[in-house]
Amino acid sequence: MSCYEEVAVTVPSSSFNAEADKSLLAKIISTPPLAVDRKAVKWAWRGIASQLxxxxxxxxxxxxxxxxxxxxxxMYAVRKRRNEATSGTSEVLTDDDDVLEQLMRLEDNAIIRVQTQKAATASKTQELETMGQRLMQAAEKRVAMRIDITEGYKSSKPKRHRLSTLLDKEQEKAAARRNLEAQKVQRHREEL
Structure with a gap:
């Protein structure tokens, strides 16, 4: 082997054992990655891995x-369900069961927190949409009143038009005005 050949540095792989599992669970309890925001979860797990x-x-x-x-x-959830299903037998508890139960509660709390945040966001969005609809209706009423006034209608309740319909009417009126202007210009040219 010459001195110019590169040697690939291999990192020995590690496998989990009971001691590693205990340490991992302790690190997770000390810094719960489920309690952080979604964007920071990766960094929380990286911190746990580096500590471990x-x-x-x-x-x-x-x-x-x-x-x-x-x-x-x-595995704990399956074992817990199996123990609950068999009635009359005593549960076989391991050292990590308390920690795993605590982690399951943390996970459930995180799921509930995310669901309440989603519900709050959805209700806020719905509220904004409703507010937008109210503003649109108020604008339509004001435009309808303006149209009634300009056209000389004296009704107690003006007919509310959709804004798209009103825009179409405005475009038609503008096109008619342009045609009249074009005809006036054409007559003026003919006179000259």
């Missing part, structure tokens, strides 16, 4: 930490 790697001397990526935490939660 520095404490254990491993090389876990943030994705592997996130996936492992999800797997542990799913």
């Amino acid at each position: 790697n520095s404490s254990l001397g491993t090389n876990f990526s943030f994705r592997s930490c996130r996936d492992r935490a999800g797997l542990l939660l799913r």
